[in-house]
Amino acid sequence: MRGLSCYKEVYAFYGVTKSHTRQFFGEILMTLLPTIKELLAMEPEGQKVVVRGWVRTKRETKQSVFIEINDGSCFSNIQGVVAASLPGKDTLKEALPGISTGASVEIRGTLIPSPAKGQKAEVSVQEIELIGEAPADRYPLQKKAHSLEFLRELAHLRVRTNTFGAVARVRNRMAFAIHQFFQERGFYYIHTPIITTSDAEGAGAMFQVTALDLEAIAKSGKPVDYEKDFFGKKAYLTVSGQLNVETYCQALSRVYTFGPTFRAENSNTTRHLAEFWMIEPEMAFVELEGNIAIATEFIQFLVSTALTDCAEDIAFFDQRVQPGLRESLEKVARTPFTHMTYTDAVRELEASRAEFEFTPYWGCDLQSEHEKFITEKIVGGPVVVTDYPKEIKAFYMKQNKDGKTVAAMDVLVPRFGEIIGGSEREWRLDLLEKRIDELDLPKEAYGWYLDLRRFGSTPHSGFGLGFERLLMFVTGMANIRDVIPYPRAARQADF
RNA sequence: UCCCCUGUAGCUCAGCUGGCAGAGCAAGUGGCUGUUAACCACUGGGUCCGGUGUUCGAACCACCGCGGGGGAGCCA
Numbered sequence: 001m002r003g004l005s006c007y008k009e010v011y012a013f014y015g016v017t018k019s020h021t022r023q024f025f026g027e028i029l030m031t032l033l034p035t036i037k038e039l040l041a042m043e044p045e046g047q048k049v050v051v052r053g054w055v056r057t058k059r060e061t062k063q064s065v066f067i068e069i070n071d072g073s074c075f076s077n078i079q080g081v082v083a084a085s086l087p088g089k090d091t092l093k094e095a096l097p098g099i100s101t102g103a104s105v106e107i108r109g110t111l112i113p114s115p116a117k118g119q120k121a122e123v124s125v126q127e128i129e130l131i132g133e134a135p136a137d138r139y140p141l142q143k144k145a146h147s148l149e150f151l152r153e154l155a156h157l158r159v160r161t162n163t164f165g166a167v168a169r170v171r172n173r174m175a176f177a178i179h180q181f182f183q184e185r186g187f188y189y190i191h192t193p194i195i196t197t198s199d200a201e202g203a204g205a206m207f208q209v210t211a212l213d214l215e216a217i218a219k220s221g222k223p224v225d226y227e228k229d230f231f232g233k234k235a236y237l238t239v240s241g242q243l244n245v246e247t248y249c250q251a252l253s254r255v256y257t258f259g260p261t262f263r264a265e266n267s268n269t270t271r272h273l274a275e276f277w278m279i280e281p282e283m284a285f286v287e288l289e290g291n292i293a294i295a296t297e298f299i300q301f302l303v304s305t306a307l308t309d310c311a312e313d314i315a316f317f318d319q320r321v322q323p324g325l326r327e328s329l330e331k332v333a334r335t336p337f338t339h340m341t342y343t344d345a346v347r348e349l350e351a352s353r354a355e356f357e358f359t360p361y362w363g364c365d366l367q368s369e370h371e372k373f374i375t376e377k378i379v380g381g382p383v384v385v386t387d388y389p390k391e392i393k394a395f396y397m398k399q400n401k402d403g404k405t406v407a408a409m410d411v412l413v414p415r416f417g418e419i420i421g422g423s424e425r426e427w428r429l430d431l432l433e434k435r436i437d438e439l440d441l442p443k444e445a446y447g448w449y450l451d452l453r454r455f456g457s458t459p460h461s462g463f464g465l466g467f468e469r470l471l472m473f474v475t476g477m478a479n480i481r482d483v484i485p486y487p488r489a490a491r492q493a494d495f
Numbered sequence: 496u497c498c499c500c501u502g503u504a505g506c507u508c509a510g511c512u513g514g515c516a517g518a519g520c521a522a523g524u525g526g527c528u529g530u531u532a533a534c535c536a537c538u539g540g541g542u543c544c545g546g547u548g549u550u551c552g553a554a555c556c557a558c559c560g561c562g563g564g565g566g567a568g569c570c571a
Contacts, residue, residue, distance in 0.1 A: 059530045066530050116529050142521045265569060266496060466571030
């Protein structure tokens with residue numbers, strides 16, 4: 001193990017004593033070395049540097065060896081150049097024991113302008129040290145392209161690849177940007193519960209949570225007595241934080257949740273996970289128009305942030321994963337979103353005379369083929385579709401005056417389809433109760449939810465955004481299992 | 496849950512109507528005056544997913560099982 005003592009060596013290498021490192025290097029070096037991202041941003045002037053990271057690739061010639069090191073701080077590697085005549089070593093082999101793809105190393109040398117094309121700066125290596133080996137005959141990642149399917153089986157190692165490193169950085173930046181967006185606009189971040197005893201949320205199959213000994217119950221042959229379970233009743237993992245966050249909305253005005261969500265649906269697709277992260281803002285005194293405006297601004301903020309702050313990673317995705325990605329994102333960031341009612345959208349679909357697997361008609365749920373057609377062919381850009389038939393939307397959505405539609409809104413984007421679903425909520429007690437009765441939902445389970453309409457009710461709106469789906473859209477990755485570190489799906493929960 | 500495709504070297508795949516197991520990349524060794532998906536040469540590398548059956552003979556055909564991928568539905 002290399003403890004803190006290793007910093008003594010680093011300080012010695014820099015020729016400074018620990019007593020004045022604070023002044024010499026600033027706070028960062030007291031605990032952390034400059035990252036490769038920081039080194040690459042420096043002007044190379046022959047300054048001494050220490051780099052720690054993992055070897056991505058090594059190229060050898062008779063005269064010198066080129067080692068590319070990555071520490072994950074950015075997409076780029078830093079190139080270390082080892083001259084054949086490294087002081088104190090007779091041969092390069094002696095100087096580079098076990099330095100292979102995947103190995104962790106420390107190099108010390110000087111940051112110099114690179115004489116060759118391909119990189120502005122490089123490290124002229126004076127000392128190199130193997131920290132952790134990665135023997136080539138056993139290390140599964142090679143210095144070549146691997147299929148995403150293969151890497152999915154190596155979820156613990158795949159983040160060491162270009163693609164998954166880039167996904168991880170974009171994921172981090174987008175998570176932070178989500179908080180930035182809402183915090184800057186006066187929203188409060190609410191932690192809604194993960195465990196719920198309400199099976200009435202109606203958003204899909206739920207995972208049951210229990211502390212009962214299932215095997216013992218099965219052996220006993222007796223029926224399950226949930227009064228003996230931990231909560232004294234059946235409990236589940238949440239499928240949505242919306243109903244809970246609405247209560248906080250009715251006190252803090254602007255709120256949002258951003259947390260894990262669970263669906264036990266046995267769906268095997270590139271767009272579904274059993275465990276995923278969802279963002280759900282909720283705004284009091286905001287009607288459908290305001291909801292649309294915020295949702296639009298939100299998507300454009302996130303896309304713009306990715307383009308500016310993750311430019312290097314996006315460039316990679318544009319080049320290797322989804323050609324045309326950057327242009328498509330730039331268009332979304334600057335194009336005003338078109339607004340269209342469901343009724344108009346269906347009319348356009350019918351008028352298009354395009355061949356669909358499911359023929360569109362008023363009252364039908366828009367299929368993904370319809371959504372893509374609307375945003376890509378009819379509009380040619382992002383579009384907000386509103387006022388859907390009440391039969392195909394949730395009970396809590398505000399009923400429109402026509403008696404047929406509700407104030408729902410879906411945001412559709414090219415290349416992906418629906419990315420946001422939301423609505424103005426029904427805030428009038430009588431209409432909400434009537435709808436619950438019509439749908440034969442268990443009204444007693446919604447007691448606290450109906451209280452919001454009994455006491456100080458307000459018009460309010462909100463929407464939901466699947467975080468992983470946002471990441472698919474921003475990165476161009478085609479499978480949702482590749483934008484989350486450890487995907488959980490039907491029959492898949494390894495690592 | 497339904498439908499389709501697929502499983503051969505570390506990886507990606509080829510392997511025709513059933514007849515001695517192949518390529519590229521990776522790895523190892525050697526070469527090369529600065530490489531950058533380095534390049535050139537050579538070398539090693541196989542439970543053809545598992546089981547059963549058909550056949551003189553099965554990677555190939557049939558059946559069962561397991562794994563992987565894609566699509567649909569559901570949805571975020």
